[in-house]
Amino acid sequence: MDKTYERINSLFEHGLIDSGISILISVVIVLVINKIINKIIKKKINDPLRLVFPMRIKKIVLVTIVLAIIMSEITAMQSIIKALLASGGILAVVVGLASQEAASNMINGFMIMTYKPYKIGDFVNVREYNVIGTVIDISMRHSVIETLERTQVIIPNTIMNKAIIENVSNVKTQKANYLYLEVSYESDIQKAIEIIQEEGSKHSLCLDGRTKAQKKKHEPMVKVHCVEFNDSGIQLRATLLSKDSGAGFQLLSDLRLIIKKRFDENGIDIPYPHRVVINETREKNDEQTK
Numbered sequence: 483m484d485k486t487y488e489r490i491n492s493l494f495e496h497g498l499i500d501s502g503i504s505i506l507i508s509v510v511i512v513l514v515i516n517k518i519i520n521k522i523i524k525k526k527i528n529d530p531l532r533l534v535f536p537m538r539i540k541k542i543v544l545v546t547i548v549l550a551i552i553m554s555e556i557t558a559m560q561s562i563i564k565a566l567l568a569s570g571g572i573l574a575v576v577v578g579l580a581s582q583e584a585a586s587n588m589i590n591g592f593m594i595m596t597y598k599p600y601k602i603g604d605f606v607n608v609r610e611y612n613v614i615g616t617v618i619d620i621s622m623r624h625s626v627i628e629t630l631e632r633t634q635v636i637i638p639n640t641i642m643n644k645a646i647i648e649n650v651s652n653v654k655t656q657k658a659n660y661l662y663l664e665v666s667y668e669s670d671i672q673k674a675i676e677i678i679q680e681e682g683s684k685h686s687l688c689l690d691g692r693t694k695a696q697k698k699k700h701e702p703m704v705k706v707h708c709v710e711f712n713d714s715g716i717q718l719r720a721t722l723l724s725k726d727s728g729a730g731f732q733l734l735s736d737l738r739l740i741i742k743k744r745f746d747e748n749g750i751d752i753p754y755p756h757r758v759v760i761n762e763t764r765e766k767n768d769e770q771t772k
Contacts, residue, residue, distance in 0.1 A: 501555040590643035607648040659730035714753035
């Protein structure tokens with residue numbers, strides 16, 4: 483028993499009891515410092531998203547301090563610490579090169595959390611990479627976007643901080659949605675416009691964005707414009723307002739089906755490509771038969 487204790491005791495620089503007390507006191511001090519830092523950070527930062535970066539940095543620093551104290555009390559670890567300190571210059575270069583990208587992502591992650599071009603729950607469009615979806619996580623290294631196909635796209639913060647991002651959720655009042663419909667030249671264009679305005683105004687997801695003055699002038703709730711003359715017909719564009727992107731998607735989907743049915747009932751044609759196949763051999767045979 484005494485030999486076992488002596489072996490364990492010899493592992494520590496100042497003996498098992500003294501080193502244990504020293505480590506325990508150090509841990510208690512670190513825990514107290516941790517609570518103080520938590521109070522200071524939470525008092526100054528109210529946004530949970532912005533708390534992530536300083537909290538993680540604090541945790542890394544405090545854990546590193548505790549590990550360093552424990553290692554300094556263990557005799558076998560002292561040689562490792564000295565070797566690391568002796569080769570600190572080379573190690574710093576190697577670690578610096580290896581962690582350059584990671585550090586860049588962390589800095590950009592901090593910038594994103596500070597300036598908040600987007601936050602968790604926002605529906606965004608990263609145009610350069612054709613990624614559209616909802617932000618479900620922002621870490622120090624990357625941002626995670628859940629696409630409409632329910633897949634998760636993980637993008638490094640360095641890319642996200644440089645990219646041009648359309649934040650669809652960052653709409654203060656209403657979201658404008660555009661419904662494109664093409665009507666044949668032979669159809670009643672005015673009747674088509676009236677149907678689009680009528681059905682759009684009736685839909686529960688369509689919001690009225692008119693001012694009081696516009697309402698007094700009896701301006702339509704849904705504005706329809708002729709935007710282009712195509713080969714087969716006239717293209718119309720209706721502007722409809724919704725509370726957000728999700729409601730807008732459902733609004734346009736419903737109206738396409740409703741308006742198609744109304745067009746059919748009123749003899750309004752939506753043009754589509756026609757292909758006429760001429761069989762010269764058959765025509766010659768028909769002429770010979772005659």
